[in-house]
Amino acid sequence: MSHAGYRTGFDFAAPRSREERIARLDALATLFDTAFVIPGTNIRFGIDAVIRLVPGIGDAITTGLALYVVNEARALGAPPFLIARMLANVALDGVVGAVPFVGDAIDVFWRVNRRNMALLLDHLRSTEANAAWRSR
DSSP, rough: OOOGEEEEEEEOOOOHHHHHHHHHHHHHHHHTTTTTEOOOOOOOOOOHHHHTTTHHHHHHHHHHHHHHHHHHHHHHHHHHHHHHHHHHHHHHHHHHSSSSSSHHHHHHHOOOHHHOOOOOHHHHHHHHHHOOOOOO
């Protein structure tokens, strides 16, 4: 914990509120998929694309990172159909990403973590909107 009670960095041991967990997941998805820009272009990539360049183990590591995002979505209360859709995205990313060079290029554009984060945020927004409408 830093000054004035604000948390900084990725302190995985500290308990977090729901909003903090969602913000952390969103930051991780950005780091994994869109944190960097190729100079002179609008092409964004993350550490996921860099790790995948390591033959064999890179694909396994990035699939594990993507599964962490799915597991956190489950812990946040995402329904089974949404988890299944997120797992299908991860599976597709893993299969396509295993193809040398082509998979690496496609991974820059598929962005499985940002895609799954968008699914989770859409679900959370619709759930909150439904709860607000019911409470009227």
